[in-house]
Amino acid sequence: MNKNILVEVKNLKTYFDTDDGLVKAVDNVCFNVKRDETVGFVGESGCGKSMTALSIMSLLPQPRGKIFGGTINYNADGNVIDITSLDPRAKEIRSIRGNDIAMIFQEPMTSLNPVYTVGEQIMESIRLHQKVSKKDAREKAIEMLKHVRISAPEKRIDEYPHELSGGMRQRIMIAIALSCEPKLLIADEPTTALDVTIEAQILNLMRELQDKFKMSIMIITHDLGVIGEMTDRVIVMYTGKIVEEASTDDIFYNPKHPYTQGLLRSIPILGQKKRLIPIEGSVPNLLCLPAGCYFAPRCPCAKDICRVKEPPNFMITEEHYCKCWLYDDVEEVTH
């Protein structure tokens, strides 16, 4: 495995075995996360962003969620571990979780346990993965609070979550996540529940800490503004599949997939009074997907072939892939 690649996801299939049938939440997804880069995941609700992230954490909703195929190779400094081959409850994956790969969630108000102090919750992580004394763990926790710019950390450390605001709680979550200096931070809509000024502060903080701690970030969001602000590369998902993957610049200035173009048309641009055009129609139910391209019923450019045959992945450039029949004149790739 290339030294520069931290996580390599290949043909990941994460399905839910429900009473109504097999829900293919993540279907045949391939992507890489390189060291120290920030990859953004966008797409409408229900397209499989969170399940992709939880597959990497091996924390799928139980009892229904299961990885049916594919590999997730985690490159721990030359020692490659396939996360899908590990028992989700066993020790091996638990020593990666929170230690090498950490995750923060959308709801800072409910992400912390109300009955323990923030200090206890940060120290718990530190003491789980590092053999340090209680006193050292506390010092480390205070240091982490300083990193996430919590004022009066010596005092705040003994406070309970209900004494803190939403923005502060998300900072605490970041402190917990980074306390073991992970190689990868997965942030699932970390600022969706926060207001705009707090959002900007949290995003700034994440960027700053990324430089300090040298880690990769996978950021999941609905918000192309966040994507533009944070990411080096973008992966666009639709109905459990990746439909476009490109550098952030290409996604904004040279989007290829009609879905990506639709998403871009539906965001407000600062200082521009253009009318927003939302994508017509809605995401299909994963249990009754259309034949051919899943986007065809909503796609303004759909051709005949789109309704019968699923498009493969076409390589626009080395770094730009698009799963759409409009580009069948370029080279077809498996990834």
Place this chain on the structure above:
Amino acid sequence: MLAFITRRLIYMMITIIFVSIFGFIIINLPPGTYLDVKIAELQSKGGTTSVEQIEGLKRRYGLDKSLYEQYWIWISNFVKGDFGMSFIYDVPVRELIGPRLGYTVLISLGTMLFTWLVAIPIGIYSATHQYKIGDNIFTFIGFLGLSIPNFLLALIFMVIGAVYFNQPIGGLFSDAFADAPMSFAKLIDLFKHLWIPIVVVGTAGTAGLIRVMRGNLLDILNQQYIQTARAKGLSELVVIYKHAVRNALHPLIMTLGMSLPAIISGSTVTAIVLNLPTTGPLYFRALRSQDMFLAGSFLMFLSILLIIGNLVADILLAWVDPRIKYE
């Protein structure tokens, strides 16, 4: 914390004063008193000494005075430890009530302990094995326990005990120990008898508590902070016991204070069937025959017990949940 408890104690005093006033009024509400009936009875027989005796009693407890004065006499004696006479039993209330109250507390606390010790582990098991075979079996047994009335369960136990184990069930002591002074052997005998009322009285509560614990824990396991705990790399055992159970216990502790009256009143029927020397049957009798000092004393002691139970529940709650302020 200290201020919190002091404040609660003051509230308790106020509550008890109100309970005593209203209790006294309610007990005196039905027309006529036990003494009136007795006096009429004695007068029809024409006896004079007894009538004099009764007049004496009347004077002693101020029954010829206004209700307000009667209350004052009763409550000031009560505080001094003189609870008055029981008219039906013709002995001081204090002697009647003492041991019974002790056994009631013993059975109630025993029942509570039994309920919690059985229900919480089963609730945890059921929630973490939702819809698996074990959970289904416990659910079935739980509903069975909820639907069987206590007196029936008591009778079933008596029959099984008598027929298969040749052991007379009922009461809290074997005949040999009934009147013996307290000794180690008597204590053992007591515990041998005690588990039956505890199981009988506790079954329905246990079944209910299992459902509540299971539901709470399932709710908590869906909370975001549980996912956070898992994402740290904690083992499932730590996630469940350290992060989930403590939060799931919270609503149970809130009901703790309220479950005490349910246990005390719920045990009355059982106590009658099992012939237990607890307060239930006696209280019941005292109320029926307007034995006012006996009934009043019961009312006071049961209220005090309840209020103490509530205080304990509140202190526990404040201890498990930092969001509750002591101030």
